[in-house]
Amino acid sequence: MFAYLVKRLISGALVLTLVSMAIFLLFWYGPSSPAQTICDRETSNRCGNRIEIYERTLGFDNPVHEEYLKWAKGVFVGRDIQIASTTYECDAPCLGVSYLTKQPVSEELVERLPATVSVAIGGAFLYLLFGIPIGVAAARRRGSVADKALVSSFLFLSSIPYYLFALLTWLYLTVLWEAPFVSDTGYFPITENPAKWFGGMFLAWVALGIFGCTQYTRYSRGSMVEALSEDYIRTARAKGLPERTVVYKHGLRAALVPVVTIFGIDFGTLLAGTIFTERIFDINGIGFWSLQAVQAKDLPVVAATALFSAVLLIISNLIVDVIYSVLDPRVRLS
Amino acid sequence: MTTTPSETHVGQRERPQSDGPILVVEDLSVTFPTQDGPVTAVKGLSYSVEMGKTLGIVGESGSGKSVSSLAVLGLHDAKASKITGSIRVAGTEVVGLSEARMRKLRGNSVSMIFQDALAALHPFYKIGNQLSEAYLVHHPSASKRDARRKAIEMLDRVGIPQPDRRVDDFPHQFSGGMRQRAMIAMGLINDPSLLIADEPTTALDVTVQAQILDLLQDLQREFNSAVVIITHDLGVIAETADDVLVMYAGRAVEYGTVKQILTKPEMPYTWGLLSSIPDVAASTDARLIPIPGNPPSLLSPPSGCSFHPRCAHVDKVPGGLCATELPALTAASGANHLKRCHLPNPELIYRTEILPEIAPDLVEEIR
Numbered sequence: 001m002f003a004y005l006v007k008r009l010i011s012g013a014l015v016l017t018l019v020s021m022a023i024f025l026l027f028w029y030g031p032s033s034p035a036q037t038i039c040d041r042e043t044s045n046r047c048g049n050r051i052e053i054y055e056r057t058l059g060f061d062n063p064v065h066e067e068y069l070k071w072a073k074g075v076f077v078g079r080d081i082q083i084a085s086t087t088y089e090c091d092a093p094c095l096g097v098s099y100l101t102k103q104p105v106s107e108e109l110v111e112r113l114p115a116t117v118s119v120a121i122g123g124a125f126l127y128l129l130f131g132i133p134i135g136v137a138a139a140r141r142r143g144s145v146a147d148k149a150l151v152s153s154f155l156f157l158s159s160i161p162y163y164l165f166a167l168l169t170w171l172y173l174t175v176l177w178e179a180p181f182v183s184d185t186g187y188f189p190i191t192e193n194p195a196k197w198f199g200g201m202f203l204a205w206v207a208l209g210i211f212g213c214t215q216y217t218r219y220s221r222g223s224m225v226e227a228l229s230e231d232y233i234r235t236a237r238a239k240g241l242p243e244r245t246v247v248y249k250h251g252l253r254a255a256l257v258p259v260v261t262i263f264g265i266d267f268g269t270l271l272a273g274t275i276f277t278e279r280i281f282d283i284n285g286i287g288f289w290s291l292q293a294v295q296a297k298d299l300p301v302v303a304a305t306a307l308f309s310a311v312l313l314i315i316s317n318l319i320v321d322v323i324y325s326v327l328d329p330r331v332r333l334s
Numbered sequence: 335m336t337t338t339p340s341e342t343h344v345g346q347r348e349r350p351q352s353d354g355p356i357l358v359v360e361d362l363s364v365t366f367p368t369q370d371g372p373v374t375a376v377k378g379l380s381y382s383v384e385m386g387k388t389l390g391i392v393g394e395s396g397s398g399k400s401v402s403s404l405a406v407l408g409l410h411d412a413k414a415s416k417i418t419g420s421i422r423v424a425g426t427e428v429v430g431l432s433e434a435r436m437r438k439l440r441g442n443s444v445s446m447i448f449q450d451a452l453a454a455l456h457p458f459y460k461i462g463n464q465l466s467e468a469y470l471v472h473h474p475s476a477s478k479r480d481a482r483r484k485a486i487e488m489l490d491r492v493g494i495p496q497p498d499r500r501v502d503d504f505p506h507q508f509s510g511g512m513r514q515r516a517m518i519a520m521g522l523i524n525d526p527s528l529l530i531a532d533e534p535t536t537a538l539d540v541t542v543q544a545q546i547l548d549l550l551q552d553l554q555r556e557f558n559s560a561v562v563i564i565t566h567d568l569g570v571i572a573e574t575a576d577d578v579l580v581m582y583a584g585r586a587v588e589y590g591t592v593k594q595i596l597t598k599p600e601m602p603y604t605w606g607l608l609s610s611i612p613d614v615a616a617s618t619d620a621r622l623i624p625i626p627g628n629p630p631s632l633l634s635p636p637s638g639c640s641f642h643p644r645c646a647h648v649d650k651v652p653g654g655l656c657a658t659e660l661p662a663l664t665a666a667s668g669a670n671h672l673k674r675c676h677l678p679n680p681e682l683i684y685r686t687e688i689l690p691e692i693a694p695d696l697v698e699e700i701r
Binding site: 230231232234235236237238239240241242243245250253254327328329330 | 407409433437438439440441442445446448450453454455456457458467468471472504506520
């Protein structure tokens with residue numbers, strides 16, 4: 001088990017190195033010129049010859065591998081970053097300095113993390129809270145009118161593009177109906193005012209939760225239908241166990257394993273930032289931030305958020321594998 | 335763990351001491367509505383099993399052997415099946431019994447062991463826990479410790495080495511034969527009066543198969559329970575059964591003692607089953623003769639005798655009766671020997687046509 005974890009962590013580090021290289025290369029050879037953008041902004045569009053200063057200080061006249069090594073070193077020990085005439089201090093783990101705010105990117109990331117974590121936990125909680133019980137109930141009534149109605153209505157719901165769904169939720173509840181308490185969407189620190197935090201997050205959770213739970217209903221229904229048709233369920237019935245024990249202890253226990261796997265990956269993705277949700281409900285999290293960065297050509301931020309999602313995916317995959325081996329005794333990690 | 339069977343089991347549950355059969359099935363029909371129309375998997379089946387006896391039910395896939403036994407335990411989904419007729423277990427009518435009362439019966443006075451123990455045991459729970467669960471559900475006052483002790487005792491009984499250690503293994507850590515032993519231990523943990531074994535040796539190799547069958551017989555003697563063994567293997571029947579019921583397309587087509595069925599079968603389908611057994615001891619002249627064709631679709635069963643499209647002896651029945659009229663289950667030559675066939679002189683045909691083909695040396699002996 002320990003050896004397995006070490007092996008996975010090493011391979012994870014390798015993947016991250018490759019991902020960071022890829023991101024850096026895209027950054028470097030990308031079609032936009034960060035120097036031009038930043039120069040235009042800082043000189044009120046009278047950049048002219050001063051572009052050279054920006055290019056030199058940003059390192060664009062150096063070979064790409066030297067700059068990558070500089071960047072990589074910064075991740076571990078920090079470095080100073082010079083843009084035009086100003087030098088910015090960037091402590092480890094340094095992912096660069098935002099061209100827009102001139103703040104170290106890693107600090108900003110940490111600042112925005114609570115908002116994204118709030119969205120992710122609330123949304124994921126609703127996925128499971130509604131998705132699994134509804135899926136199980138549908139599986140137990142497989143083929144009935146209620147099951148068919150549920151499956152088709154959820155299929156309809158999940159065919160709506162998510163951004164439209166979230167936008168309509170926001171439009172109806174906050175603008176048209178002015179629902180009390182929840183209309184003031186956005187992230188408010190839970191430590192300052194838990195009620196305001198809850199109210200600000202509520203619609204984001206509902207939009208994310210309802211939309212996601214349609215998928216989880218489908219997963220858990222399918223998984224449960226399969227589990228309930230297994231031989232061991234017939235054995236459990238033949239033992240004289242009550243139906244509740246048969247369905248939950250024997251059926252659900254087996255049906256949950258694949259659902260947990262999907263959930264782990266999904267949760268990692270949610271933590272990497274929910275762009276539509278955060279944008280529509282005005283939550284200043286990592287998703288919103290990465291969107292702003294793309295619009296502003298703030299490349300260090302784009303690179304950092306991309307790398308951050310890679311880290312989360314690697315970690316959530318690892319956690320899922322470990323949980324899988326706990327849930328299914330037949331799986332041995334090696 | 336060292337208690338003798340009599341100490342452990344006497345007085346646990348009132349056991350029918352009467353001479354009446356433990357299981358009586360009368361005119362049982364099981365119908366499943368499907369999208370293509372109703373499928374009657376079992377039609378007008380009747381049989382009974384006495385305490386301490388073994389009934390073998392034999393037939394091809396889809397002949398209704400498993401369906402009829404699952405009905406004994408009420409394991410068919412009430413919404414997706416229609417069961418008529420009567421099934422009495424120790425005098426209790428099971429057809430139409432409430433789910434709650436049915437549950438008290440299942441795994442308690444009637445238990446079932448299934449083929450392919452790997453699939454039939456839950457992959458995520460330890461063997462011991464699965465056995466304890468079966469014990470606890472019918473002994474609500476017993477402690478978990480008691481149940482565990484009972485589970486270890488049962489594993490020991492069915493010949494699992496180091497049962498106190500293996501009790502904490504998962505099913506995948508057992509070998510195929512051991513899994514089936516554990517399955518049997520689970521079936522017998524509540525000392526059932528009736529044990530239904532649905533192809534208990536199908537997934538096992540021949541040596542292990544023989545061990546399991548021996549074990550079943552030993553345990554049956556020890557527990558004095560009635561056993562219904564479902565199989566498509568006449569070898570298994572020869573080794574274990576007292577009486578044999580041959581099923582075809584949902585109906586009983588022949589019934590008799592194991593000796594009657596194996597030495598004087600009177601129904602061409604039984605002949606077919608016997609002809610298709612490979613026999614290592616037979617002379618090399620003996621032929622292995624498969625039954626031509628496939629089991630009929632139960633959606634549109636053949637007219638008359640269900641077996642007539644595959645039967646080689648249809649011409650011997652005058653007036654094409656086989657295709658038009660379903661033969662009744664009537665007395666054959668032996669006592670309590672029943673057959674469902676129009677053939678006027680089946681003994682003669684068997685002796686002169688079938689036996690020389692499958693076992694020429696036996697013909698000599700009879701002469």
